[in-house]
Amino acid sequence: MGKGIDPKNPAADIKREKSLIKTHAETTELLDGELDALRSFCTIKISKMRQQLRSKQADGGKSGKLQPGFTAKKRETSDLNCIVPDQLTNRIRLKNIRETVKQVTEAQLHEPSVCPDCQKKQAELAKIAFLRRKKMLMESALVQEKLEEHIYSRDVLTRIGEALESFPRPSEDPRNLWQRLKGQKM
Structure with a gap:
């Protein structure tokens, strides 16, 4: 990796890239599908870097310097155009799922029948x-008693x-009788 990329001899660069990938694959023990995805990702990146290098050489090295009023947007857009291989994203998703399952299985479940606070609240x-x-x-017994009292003491015959x-x-x-009636009028 310390050696520069030689645009005049692309065959030598490809051989060097394959040997680097094999060495990297042996140390990290990648699967075949992951190795292919990593190779395709690296070749795309390297080809884009070569294109950028060629365009800089064609411009005479002037594109590296920023002129007043211009920004370096070209480099950002070329980085955004790079596509991450599906195998790598699937690998990351699988790791996330495994980690989530591991966390769920290690989580302690709350048992209210054993918890003293829950028992106290219950x-x-x-x-x-x-x-x-x-x-x-x-209250219903009191209402019933008042109702019975009212029925027995306040029926029609009692009122009459x-x-x-x-x-x-x-x-x-x-x-x-006449005296009593006269006394009530006065």
Whole structure:
């Protein structure tokens, strides 16, 4: 890698690239599909670098210098045009999935039946539900008692009897009756 790329002898460069890839593949133990993807990626990058070098040599080395008012956008766009091989992206996705599965399996699940805080909260909720049910039962019993009292003490015959208590009785003396009626008017 320390040697420069020789644009005059591309066959020697390709042989050197293949030997570098083999050495890299042997050390990282890449699979065949990954090795092919890596080779294609590297050859695309190298060919683009050669094109840039040729264009710089054709310009006489002036393209490396920035003139006032111009920006170096050409280099950024050439980097964006480079396509990452699908095999490499699939490999990264597979690693992410494996890591996610590993994290999920290592995560400890919360068991409320063992947790003292959860048991305490369940006890509080059970107590509140018990008190609410008892209160409803007591209120319904009180309402039922008042309803029965009202039915028995406030029926039609009882009301008629209460109204008739204020009427004069036939056994009363008529003089007393007239005095009582006159006393009520005054």
